[in-house]
Amino acid sequence: MKAACFQDIQKVACKEIVNPTIIEPHDAIVKVSLAGLCGSDLHVYYGRETGVDVDMVMGHELVGTVVDVGQDVKQISIGDRVYTPFTTNCGDCFYCNSGMTCRCPSGQLFGWVENGIGLHGGQSEFVRVPLADGTLKVVPESVSDASALLLGDNFSTGYYCAEMCEIEPGGTYVVVGCGTVGLLCIMSARHLGATNIYALDPVPERRAEAEALGAIALPPGEAAIREIKSKTENRGADGVMELVGLPDAQKLAYDVMRPGGIMSVVGCHCTPHFAFSPIDAFDKNLTYKTGRCPARYYMDQLTGLVADGTFEIDSFVSKRFGVEDCAEAYDVFSNRKDGCLKAALEFG
Ligand SMILES: [Zn+2]
Ligand SMILES: [Zn+2]
Numbered sequence: 175m176k177a178a179c180f181q182d183i184q185k186v187a188c189k190e191i192v193n194p195t196i197i198e199p200h201d202a203i204v205k206v207s208l209a210g211l212c213g214s215d216l217h218v219y220y221g222r223e224t225g226v227d228v229d230m231v232m233g234h235e236l237v238g239t240v241v242d243v244g245q246d247v248k249q250i251s252i253g254d255r256v257y258t259p260f261t262t263n264c265g266d267c268f269y270c271n272s273g274m275t276c277r278c279p280s281g282q283l284f285g286w287v288e289n290g291i292g293l294h295g296g297q298s299e300f301v302r303v304p305l306a307d308g309t310l311k312v313v314p315e316s317v318s319d320a321s322a323l324l325l326g327d328n329f330s331t332g333y334y335c336a337e338m339c340e341i342e343p344g345g346t347y348v349v350v351g352c353g354t355v356g357l358l359c360i361m362s363a364r365h366l367g368a369t370n371i372y373a374l375d376p377v378p379e380r381r382a383e384a385e386a387l388g389a390i391a392l393p394p395g396e397a398a399i400r401e402i403k404s405k406t407e408n409r410g411a412d413g414v415m416e417l418v419g420l421p422d423a424q425k426l427a428y429d430v431m432r433p434g435g436i437m438s439v440v441g442c443h444c445t446p447h448f449a450f451s452p453i454d455a456f457d458k459n460l461t462y463k464t465g466r467c468p469a470r471y472y473m474d475q476l477t478g479l480v481a482d483g484t485f486e487i488d489s490f491v492s493k494r495f496g497v498e499d500c501a502e503a504y505d506v507f508s509n510r511k512d513g514c515l516k517a518a519l520e521f522g
Contacts, residue, residue, distance in 0.1 A: 177231045177298030178209075178500035178519060183221035186232055186504045188497050194294065194302035199246035202306035204256060208319040209297040210235030210491070211507045211517045212260075212327060213353055214442050215285065219504055222444045225288045232500075233519075234260035234284035235327045236296030237319045240310070249307040256310040257322035258303060259330070259469030260284055262293070265308025275470035280305060297500065297519050311473055314481045320491040321480050323518065324358070329480075329487055330472035331440050332358030332417075336366055338438035338463040339413035343367040346406050349389065350427050351417035351441060352380040354490050354516045359415050359440075360387045361485060372402055372411070374426065379513045394423075399430050406432065417441045424449040431458065439464035494520045 179189040194203055212235055217223040219232075240254045250256060263270050263278035270278050282304065285295025294301065303309055313322045321329075332355045339347060347368045349356050352375035363371055364387070373384035374394040381391035392398040403410055410432035416423055419441030427437050428450040437460060455462065479485050493514045495503035500519060507517040 175299035176497045178233065178497055178503075180218060180226055180230045180232055181228060184219060186219065186500055188500050189229060191229065191231070191298070193300050196242055196244045197302065198304055199244040200305050200307065201244045202240050202247055202250055202303045202310060203242040204236065204238040204301050204303055204310075205241045206236050206238040206296055206299060206301055206521050208237045208323050208491075208521070209233050209519045210323045210327065211297075211503060211519070213355065216508055217442065217444060218285070219508060227287045227290065230285070230287040231294035231296070231298045231301070232285050233295035233297035235323050236284070236301060237313065237322045237326075238301070241300070243306060247306045250310050250312070255313045257313050257326045257473070258284075258296075258310050259473060260327045261466070261469070262303065262305045262309040263470050264305050270308060273471040274468050276466040276468040278308070297497065299497070299521055309470065311470075311477070314477065316481045317477065318488050320488045320518070324487050324490055325473050325477055325480060327467075327469055328354045328490070328516070329358045329485070330469040330476060331355050331467040333362040333472055333476060334467040335359045335415045335417060335438050335440040336362035336368075339363070339415055339436050341366040341368045341413065343369065345412035346370040346372070346402065348372045348374060348402060348411040348414045348427070348430050349384070349417065350374050350394065350414060350423050352377070352384045352391070353417065355440065356380075356417040357383055357387060358487065358490065359417060360384055360389050361487075363415070364388055365485070370405075372398070374398055377510065379510075380515070383515070394426050399426075402430055409433075411435060413438065415440075419443045421445060421447075421449040428454060428458070428460070431460070434459045436461045436463065440467060491516050491518050493517045497521065
């Protein structure tokens with residue numbers, strides 16, 4: 175089969191590799207129809223996170239059809255159109271039962287194989303999905319592949335970020351970072367009742383998208399902080415949603431929030447240090463919430479709202495490529511060429 179395989183920093187290539195097969199009795203094999211490229215794939219692509227094997231299949235966002243199941247798989251059948259969160263989970267442990275599916279002790283992240291250990295990603299014609307009963311979910315007929323893909327990661331993560339911010343009507347909120355997850359976070363925050371949302375991003379096209387969703391978009395910096403403070407009797411925002419994962423964004427989030435506010439962070443930080451100190455946190459009575467999104471839990475919460483049209487997210491997958499053109503897909507997506515916000519590989 176053909177797959178988008180990691181070769182080296184900034185080098186992903188389409189390779190012919192061996193098809194996956196059932197290894198454990200709870201595995202399923204999925205024939206992929208659509209596989210997303212995600213901002214966190216770029217951590218591997220740019221070498222911000224290192225250690226993955228050459229020829230590892232990239233990606234953790236996928237939708238497809240089940241073509242084989244192990245003997246212990248009971249909830250999912252051959253022929254089902256399914257979607258998945260970016261990590262597997264058993265569906266039946268303390269964490270899975272309490273909505274923290276991303277911390278299932280048996281779970282694995284798609285698209286991370288180190289010294290032969292781990293799970294290949296979904297940017298390939300076929301993918302092995304362990305713990306299929308807990309992980310996979312059948313896509314309702316009215317939900318498109320693109321929407322299902324976003325439910326498995328970007329939309330769930332954006333919604334989680336907004337929900338952690340404990341939005342109150344009338345409050346002032348700031349979204350730092352307006353990539354796909356940030357934009358979906360803005361939609362979610364509005365759904366949860368936020369009316370005053372500031373969106374900070376250096377990229378003009380992203381600010382235009384944020385404005386279209388009802389946010390006031392500004393370039394990040396001192397002027398934005400002054401503007402937001404001037405609209406809140408010089409207090410600052412009641413909550414900040416940080417979706418970037420870099421020190422500058424974290425510092426900005428700190429500076430723009432009021433004392434007693436909530437900082438909700440789904441940006442995937444790769445450095446071991448905070449951009450603000452414990453003293454700074456104390457001096458602002460800051461609540462800091464962060465972590466990997468329990469996407470399997472949110473797939474259950476949000477799919478109905480996509481199926482009934484409350485959220486129209488389909489168009490966020492703005493560019494599609496064949497797997498043969500995966501190198502170009504990474505180039506276009508990582509460099510935001512042609513204003514590309516979200517790219518996916520489409521399989522025939
Ligand atoms: Zn992702
Ligand atoms: Zn579990």
